[in-house]
Amino acid sequence: MRAAIAAGKDVYSEWPLTTSTEKAEALARLAHDAGVRHVVGLQRRLAPHNRYLRDLLADGYVGALRSVRMHVSMNYFQARLSQALRWTVPPENFSSVIAIYGGHFLDMIFSAVGWPRTFSALMVNQFNEITIAETGEVLRTTNPDQLVATGTIEGGAVFSVHIEGGKRNNSGVQIDITGDQGDLRITNVSAFGDIGEDYVIEGAHGDDIPLATLPIPPSYNWLPESGLASSVLELANVYAAFARDAAEGTRTAPTMDDAVRMHRLIDLFAESSDNGSRVRVDEAGSQLDRLPD
Template sequence: MGSGKIRVGILGAGGWAKYGHIPALKALDQFEIVAVSNRKKETAEETAKQFQIKHAFWDEQSLISHPDVDLVAVVAPAPEHARLVRQAIAAGKDVYSEWPLTTSTAESEELLSLAEAKGVRHIVGLQRRMGPSARYTRDLIEQGYVGKIRGVHMTVSADAFVPDMPGRYSWAFDAANFSNVLSIYAAHFGDMLFRSVGFPKKLTAVIETQFPYFTVLETGEQIPNTNPNEVMVIGTLENSGLFSMQVEGAQKHRTGLHIDISGTEGVLRVTNVLAFQNKDDNAIEGMKGDATTFSPMPIPEKYQPLAKSGLDVSAQDMAYLYAAYASDKLNGTSEASNFRDAVRQHHMIDEIYRTSANFFG
């Protein structure tokens, strides 16, 4: 790191890399994107040219082993994460993996062990917990705004994973590839929520496949769907209180995000009109004491140093995650979400599947 910057190589040049990762990294002085890789040569070269990135590769190992790369960011589709992360760890590089870390709990546990044995820093893309509204909500709860938590209720609605999809996304049709409403949206929002209110002590769930087929838009081919479209979870929190979580995909009438956190002293409400590609951060409202209606609770400036970056909030959350990693690396701390957090999410999803199967007998 002769320049003093953390030099990043990005594996994958798709929409999320261009919308989220590249703008986020370019907004941070601590980082320099030095390489990008994509299996299609022309895509790698076009992306490098578009964003003024020095190296373009279409062989991922060339990027991983390049001496200019300090941090390997794996932004490829989920089924490729394990292989690419394993290669980065073997090369002794710090590694970021998009969530999900892998398509199975066992493989994610293996990668955690490998990373810790190698001594490399590891990051997982559970970035919603790093956003200003999420950090402020967590602090309000820790400071006793609601008192002892009694009940937590969250609903999430998104238009993702619709039954009619382009063929380029056909890899996601197979439930074994772990890319559906439960594994993506429930995991992201669940991590954000439980990071604030405490993680589940016990849960039970129902998941439902409400659209029996995927239809490939270009051909009209129908493929059986075994992925969940709707998820409902209830349970108890490890600290106190009960919780419920409902996540709905393939909803064209998007209702976004709604969270109520009630306690012995007050109530917090967190909302957003969208669940992804958010222009604005979540709105926070509170009610306590003798109040009978909610009042807005603006997020203090200290939580949002990137407010004037021009980034959409969904990309800005990525920037806060990368900034946390840079701070961890400098100070020996562990604020950025990492592979341990990923393994926790895998175990929660396993329990959701297990209890849902038992529910239906």
């Protein structure tokens, strides 16, 4: 990628951008200095359901935001892994369930509702020995397989996030958003998103009324109807956004700057967990100070 940037080429990277915040910051500086366009595959923020959610919130469907709760789980990243996932075991590869899935889903929800300003976090390793299924080889790891974080976001609403790997049954995505005039619920039976595993948005605007499905308008899909898996459709929408940005000079697709912000946030979650501290951050996601308990 460095060679492409040096040659003045626009660049695309999957998430995680690099294996550390420092490397991500250095790569972002190179791209800025070279004046090239850069895109990072934090694709869930541009998924049709998430853009529709942002508009519902901006249009006042729930009124003033009061709370956001997200639970994401998947039945892989257990104590047994296939040989194909062996690369996720070494902590230095920054490829844990929190690094990969956490990054995608934290970016998705916070780009819709606002970013954390204060929080406390707990990151836990419950599978410290990983067995490779095909060979029986046992590998030790310190990778976290659960993240629990609570705090406040921009505007003062409270948030709670729980991301966990290794859930044996009933995994998926559940998000509840509460305002002073209504509620929203966003669900998916899968944290990955295969064919037919689409997000469902339900809402109620008013008081003590049942949630009703809010179909995502077709206009939120920037591509022709295709029958693609929802995870593939998310990525295709990022490419569509990048093409539009390049043609019109806009900045819609997520960039290395967004990736750096996510790298910093995950670092701060880890620091809060290690130190038992409550953290306050600025609008760019950089730590300002630790708050008293």
